Amino acid sequence: xxxxxxxxxxxxxxxxxxxxxxxxxxxxxxxxxxxxxxxxxxxxxxxxxxxxxxxxxxxxxxxxxxxxxxxxxxxxxxxxxxxxxxxxxxxxxxxxxxxxxxxxxxxxxxxxxxxxxxxxxxxxxxxxxxxxxxxxxxxxxxxxxxxxxxxxxxxxxxxxxxxxxxxxxxxxxxxxxxxxxxxxxxxxxxxxxxxxxxxxxxxxxxxxxxxxxxxxxxxxxxxxxxxxxxxxxxxxxxxxxxxxxxxxxxxxxxxxxxxxxxxxxxxxxxxxxxxxxxxxxxxxxxxxxxxxxxxxxxxxxxxxxxxxxxxxxxxxxxxxxxxxxxxxxxxxxxxxxxxxxxxxxxxxxxxxxxxxxxxxxxxxxxxxxxxxxxxxxxx
Numbered sequence: 521x522x523x524x525x526x527x528x529x530x531x532x533x534x535x536x537x538x539x540x541x542x543x544x545x546x547x548x549x550x551x552x553x554x555x556x557x558x559x560x561x562x563x564x565x566x567x568x569x570x571x572x573x574x575x576x577x578x579x580x581x582x583x584x585x586x587x588x589x590x591x592x593x594x595x596x597x598x599x600x601x602x603x604x605x606x607x608x609x610x611x612x613x614x615x616x617x618x619x620x621x622x623x624x625x626x627x628x629x630x631x632x633x634x635x636x637x638x639x640x641x642x643x644x645x646x647x648x649x650x651x652x653x654x655x656x657x658x659x660x661x662x663x664x665x666x667x668x669x670x671x672x673x674x675x676x677x678x679x680x681x682x683x684x685x686x687x688x689x690x691x692x693x694x695x696x697x698x699x700x701x702x703x704x705x706x707x708x709x710x711x712x713x714x715x716x717x718x719x720x721x722x723x724x725x726x727x728x729x730x731x732x733x734x735x736x737x738x739x740x741x742x743x744x745x746x747x748x749x750x751x752x753x754x755x756x757x758x759x760x761x762x763x764x765x766x767x768x769x770x771x772x773x774x775x776x777x778x779x780x781x782x783x784x785x786x787x788x789x790x791x792x793x794x795x796x797x798x799x800x801x802x803x804x805x806x807x808x809x810x811x812x813x814x815x816x817x818x819x820x821x822x823x824x825x826x827x828x829x830x831x832x833x834x835x836x837x838x839x840x841x842x843x844x845x846x847x848x849x850x851x852x853x854x855x856x857x858x859x860x861x862x863x864x865x866x867x868x869x870x871x872x873x874x875x876x877x878x879x880x881x882x883x884x885x886x887x888x889x890x891x892x893x894x895x896x897x898x899x
Contacts, residue, residue, distance in 0.1 A: 530602075531600055531601070531602055531839070531840075531874070531879050532600065532601040532602075533550070533553065533556065533598065533599070533600055533601075533874055534550070534598070534599040534600075534601060534606065535549065535550055535553070535596065535597070535598060536596070536597040536599075536720055536721075537589070537594055537595065537596050537597075538594070538595055539593075539594065539595065540595060540668065540669065541721070542595050542596070542597050542720065542721060546579060546584075548578065548579040548580070549572070549579070549580060549584070552572045552573040552574075552575070552578065552579075552580055553570065553571070553572055553573075554571040554572060554573055554629065554875070554876075555570070555571045555873070555874065555875045556568070556569075556570050556571075556598060556872070556873075556874045557569045557570075557871065557872065557873050557874075558598060558609050558610045558871070558872045559869065559870070559871040559872075560609075560713075560848040560849070560869065560870055560871075561713075561848065561868065561869035562711055562713065562730060562848065562849045562866070562867075562868050562869065563705075563711040563712065563713060563730075564713065564869075565635050565636055565638050565639065565713070565714075566610065566612065566635065566636040566713070566714070566716075567612075567633070567634070567635050567636070568596075568598065568610050568612055568633070568634055568635075569631060569632070569633045569634075570596075570598075570631070570632050571629050571630070571631045572629065572630045572631075572632075573626065573628075573629065574619065574620075574621075574628040574629050574630045575626070575628070576625075576628070580630060581628075581630075585617075585619075585630065590614060590617050590630065590632050591614065591617075592613075592614050592615055592616065592617070593613050593614065594613065594614045595611070595612070595613055595637075595669075596610070596611075596612060596613070596614060596632075596634065597610065597611045597612075597716070597720045597721065598610040599720060600845070600872075600874070600879075602845070606720075607717065607845060608716040608717035608718065608719070608720055608722075609716065609872055610636065610716055611636060611637055611670075611714070611716035611717075611720070611721070611722075611723050612634045612635055612636040612637060612639070613634050613635060613636075613637065613639050613640070614632050614633070614634040615633055615634045615635055615639070616632070616633045616634070617630065617631070617632045617633075618630070618631045618632075618633075619631075636714050636716070636723075637666070637669055637671060637714055637723055638698055638713070638714050638725075640666055640669065641662075641666065641696060641697040641698035641701065642696045642697070642698040642699070643696070644696060644697075645694070645695055645696050646693065646695075646696070646697070647692065647693065647694055648692070648693040649690055649691070649692050649693070650690070650691045650692075650693065651684070651690045651691075652684045653684055653691070654677075654678065654681070654682050654683065654684055655678055655682060655704045655707070655708060656675050656676065656677050656678055656727070658691065658693075658700075658704065659673070659675050659701050659704060659712075659727045660673055660675050662693075662697045662700070662701055663675070663701075663725050663727075665697070666725075669723070670721045670722045670723060671714065671723050671724075671725050672722065672723065672724050672725065673724075673725050673727070674715075674724040674725060674726040674727070674728065675725075675726075675727045675728065676710070676727065676728030676729065678708050678710075678818060679708065679709070679729070679787045679788060679818070679821065680708070680814055680817050680818035680821060681814060682812065682814045682815055682818060683814070685812070688812075689812070701727065704727075705727055706822065706826075707815070707818060707819050707822060708818050708821075708822055709729070709788045709818070709821055709822030709823075709825040709826060710727055710728050710729055710788075710822075711726070711727075711728070711729070711730050711849075712725070712726065712727045713725075713726055713849070714726075715849070729787075729788050729789075730788075730789070730849065730866060731849060731850055731851070731866075732789060732790045732792065732851065732866055733790055733851075734850075734851065735851075736851045736852055736853050736864055736897075736898045737844065737846060737847060737850055737851065737852040737853075737867070737898075738842075738843065738844045738852075738853075738898065738899065739852065739853040739854060739855045739897050739898055739899055740753065740835070740837065740842075740846075740852060740853070740854050740855070740885075741855050741856050742835070742854070742855070742856045742857055743856040743857070744855065744856040748856065749837060749841055749842040749843065750835050750836070750837045750842070751835065751836045751837055751838065752835050752836060753833055753834075753835035753854070753857060754833060754834050754835065755831065755832070755833040755857065755861045756831075756832055756833075757797070757830060757831055757890070758830050758832070759797070759800055759830065760800055760801060761827060761829070761830040762797055762798070762799040762800065762801070762827050762828055762830045762888075763799055763801040763802070763803050763823065763824070763827040764782070764799035764801065764802045764803070764824070765802075765803050765804070765805050765820055765823040765824055765827075766779060766780075766802060766803070766804045766805065766820075767779075767780045767804070767805040767808040767816050767817075767819065767820040768780070768804075768808060768809050769808055769809055769811070769813050769816045769817075770809040770810065777809060780808075780813075780816060780817055780820055782820075782824070783817065783820060783821040783824065785821065785824050785825040785828055787821075788821065788822070788825040789825045789828050789829075789888060791888060791889060791893065792851075792863065792864045792865060792866065792887035792888065792889070792893065793831065793863065793887050793888055793889025793890050793891060793892075793893065794863075794889060794890070794891040794892060794893045795889050795890045795891050796888060796889040797830045797831070797888060797889055797890070799827075803823075805819060805820065805823060808820070828888040829866070829886040829887060829888050830888065831861070831865075831886060831887050831888065831889065831890065832868075832884060832885070832886045833854070833857075833861070833865065833884065833885045833886070834882070834883065834884045834885075835882070835883060836880060836881065836882045836883070837880070837881050837883070838878075838879070838880055839879040839880070839881060840879065842881075845881075846867065846870055846881050846883055847867065847870070848867050848868070848869055848870040848883075849866075849867060849868075850866075850867055851864055851865070851866060851867070852864070852865055852867050852885065853865070853897035853898050854885070854897070855897050855899075859891060860890045860891060861890070862891075862892050862897065863887075863891065863892025863893060863894070863897060864887070864892065864893070864894075864897070865885035865886060865887050866885060866886055866887060867883060867884075867885050868883075868884045868885060868886050869883065869884045870882070870883045871883070
């Protein structure tokens with residue numbers, strides 16, 4: 521969808537709501553919408569906040585609110601339509617509602633706050649066992665429980681294969697499904713999140729490496745006069761963020777402990793910068809000695825990869841001016857920031873803020889090194 525130009529075209533917002541299956545809301549609800557803010561972040565649950573005009577004798581105040589239309593756990597889907605092409609921004613559940621009553625006409629509001637459908641995976645603690653299943657198969661087994669909500673697994677095999685050994689160890693889950701799946705992702709250097717769409721009522725659950733290969737989104741241009749598409753862009757280089765983790769593993773047969781070799785992180789984090797940054801910290805991982813060797817190697821790789829992004833940038837843009845909707849968890853190029861900071865970045869998070877006549881995005885980007893790897897950045 522990031523290739524669909526917005527230009528100066530109108531942006532229409534569509535709401536669907538329901539207990540599990542959704543349907544378009546009454547026109548009066550859409551007309552009462554004052555603002556919508558939706559935040560999507562790599563490796564984290566997406567959140568939203570919608571504010572409605574709570575007119576005293578309006579449909580919301582008179583019937584929908586008291587009848588439970590906005591109660592917690594109500595499903596809500598937000599889509600934006602540009603020139604007839606819809607893009608699903610959110611598929612989530614209401615968690616909280618707030619009513620602000622005012623003496624001034626037109627100033628009473630209803631605000632609903634919520635999170636994406638991964639909230640369903642965090643509502644119930646369970647204890648379960650997964651004999652002879654590697655991590656990715658355990659994740660698939662868990663995600664099948666949520667297919668009723670249109671959640672499609674997008675699960676990848678581990679970079680370091682971890683064949684199960686039931687005779688040595690059976691893996692148990694304690695806590696919620698979300699906690700367990702997230703912990704498995706962290707231990708393998710992967711990320712887990714739900715991506716709404718491509719059609720309303722459908723989501724993909726990605727458990728795998730961050731998307732750092734493939735087609736870049738249209739560039740963010742800054743300091744380029746009339747060609748600038750970004751209002752502001754700030755970069756920082758945190759030299760203490762990157763770690764060189766160390767892990768020891770003990771052979772159960774000989775009881776000899778060895779230091780595992782440092783793995784290359786490129787299988788998880790293909791480099792985006794030409795000049796890699798050094799790791800200033802050295803940290804020893806705990807608990808790896810008693811693990812399977814493959815499990816300890818996976819955790820060593822994961823820690824090295826996750827801490828690699830020491831370059832970060834943040835900024836904001838007007839969607840109409842930029843010409844495209846910036847998508848989170850994908851690649852984008854930067855132009856006009858200078859030789860050190862131009863080039864490709866991974867979009868860590870995007871916050872969409874929609875109001876009548878306005879569509880703003882705040883974003884953060886990151887990568888592991890300075891200077892672009894290529895002289896060409898997709899315009």
